[in-house]
Structure formats: C-alpha cells, structure tokens
Amino acid sequence: MSVDERREAIARATLPLLMAHGRDVTTRQIAEAAGVAEGTLFRVYENKDAIVDAAVAAYLEPGPFRAELRRIDPGLPLELKVRMIIDRFHDRFAGIFGVFAALGTHPRPPVDVNVDAIVAIFAELLEPELERLRVPPATVFAFVRVVAFASALPHFSSTISLDSAELASLVCRGIAHDPPPAAAEPSAIPTDLPTTERSEPCS
Structure with a gap:
C-alpha cells in the first residue's frame, strides 16, 4: 500500500x-x-x-455525493426522482452537521458548493420532464436544497413529521390546486358586434 x-x-x-x-x-x-x-x-x-x-476533508469532498446523484435513473417518475434526491441531500446535510458537531470549537473547513456542477446534474435528471416544469432545474435545486437542509437540522427535524415522500410532494405539487378558470362576468358582453339594420316605421 x-x-x-x-x-x-x-x-x-x-x-x-x-x-x-x-x-x-x-x-x-x-x-x-x-x-x-x-x-x-x-x-x-x-x-x-x-x-x-x-x-x-475526505468526507466533505463532493465527488462521491455527486456520483450518488448521478446514479439516480432519469427515466423514473418525477416525484420519485425528487424523493430520492431529497433523501441524498438529507443524508449529506445530516452527515455534515454530525461532523461539525464532532469538531466542537475546532475551525471548520469550508464546504465546496459548486452550484453549477449540481445544477448540471439536476438538468440531466429532470431532462425528461423539462416541458412539464414551471421553473428551471436551478430553481428545483434551490427548493430541494432548502427543504432537505431544514429537514436535516437536528433541533428542527425532531419537531416535524414530514418524510421525504411528503417533501417531494410539496416540491412537485405545492400546497394548493390550480385555481379554477374565472367565470365570465354577465356584463362582459362585447360592444363591437355588428347589429342588424332596423327599418324605419311606415308612414
């Protein structure tokens, strides 16, 4: 060796x-x-x-984490993919929190967050659904990162009961149904329609 x-x-x-x-x-x-x-x-x-x-430093090296994301099959259903991504981000954040807690007051090394590299992976994973998405992959990454980070915080995660499936549903569906189309107002009648010519009364 x-x-x-x-x-x-x-x-x-x-x-x-x-x-x-x-x-x-x-x-x-x-x-x-x-x-x-x-x-x-x-x-x-x-x-x-x-x-x-x-x-x-070996744990914080981002290569293995990015490889885990790339192992997700882009052909899977969207919500399942998002759930798997959240699981991996949650494990990553929980591990980092654990390492930093173990360090105590010892200086903490910087965490390499190459946003472009992660967004590129998201673009590959979400490519089959690009036409369905209301936001670009970079925004999906931001959503996933926020919910996974919060769910991994030790003092916060114990107060919520949302698992990765529910978080994936939140990211993919939001919290409300699309509003129904507004009904046309009765007064909204076009005023520029042609009218039939009226005859003058006979004398």
Whole structure:
C-alpha cells in the first residue's frame, strides 16, 4: 500500500470514530480501526489533528455525493426522482452537521458548493420532464436544497413529521390546486358586434 493509500485508509477509518467520540478520539482507537500499528499513523501524519483534518476533508469532498446523484435513473417518475434526491441531500446535510458537531470549537473547513456542477446534474435528471416544469432545474435545486437542509437540522427535524415522500410532494405539487378558470362576468358582453339594420316605421 502506497503512502497516499495508507493516508486515505486511515482517514476513512477515523471518520466514524470522530462522529462517535468527537476530538477525544485517541490515536490508539484510530490505529485499531485502520488495522495498523499506532506508530504507523505518525509516519504518514504529523499528529492527531492532521488525521482528524484529513478525515473531515475526505468526507466533505463532493465527488462521491455527486456520483450518488448521478446514479439516480432519469427515466423514473418525477416525484420519485425528487424523493430520492431529497433523501441524498438529507443524508449529506445530516452527515455534515454530525461532523461539525464532532469538531466542537475546532475551525471548520469550508464546504465546496459548486452550484453549477449540481445544477448540471439536476438538468440531466429532470431532462425528461423539462416541458412539464414551471421553473428551471436551478430553481428545483434551490427548493430541494432548502427543504432537505431544514429537514436535516437536528433541533428542527425532531419537531416535524414530514418524510421525504411528503417533501417531494410539496416540491412537485405545492400546497394548493390550480385555481379554477374565472367565470365570465354577465356584463362582459362585447360592444363591437355588428347589429342588424332596423327599418324605419311606415308612414
């Protein structure tokens, strides 16, 4: 195993421990989870903080999340696709919240949000329904991101009982039926219709 592969394996093994123990995780726990000797850790990382930072950076790397979105079949029904997208966003946000909570007061690394890349994925997934959509894929992304973010907030999600199916229905259908067409007013009678010519009375 190369040094880079060893570093990656250690970072992957550290993340669940970080979620469980926060920054109190020990290098012994990390070494046992990674299946290496404790001294090996310090041949590829400077210290425990460097290991934790690498684990967090590996989790926040957006490639695997985007790949999960791309695995959704564009041919599925619209509402099912939106539900699956919300599920993936919810899991992503919940994981990020968990990682940041585990970091405590330690500086939090920036989260890469490449909107153009995500919107491009949404455009591919929604392409079969483009003619049905009242808003562009970028707006659908904004809707999904808001509802998934809110539903993943630890202190907020416990107070609502909306699952991903209900959230998908909200995004796809809204909360009201389309209004019925307005009835024509009785007084709305065209005034420019031709009239029949009236004869003058006989004298």
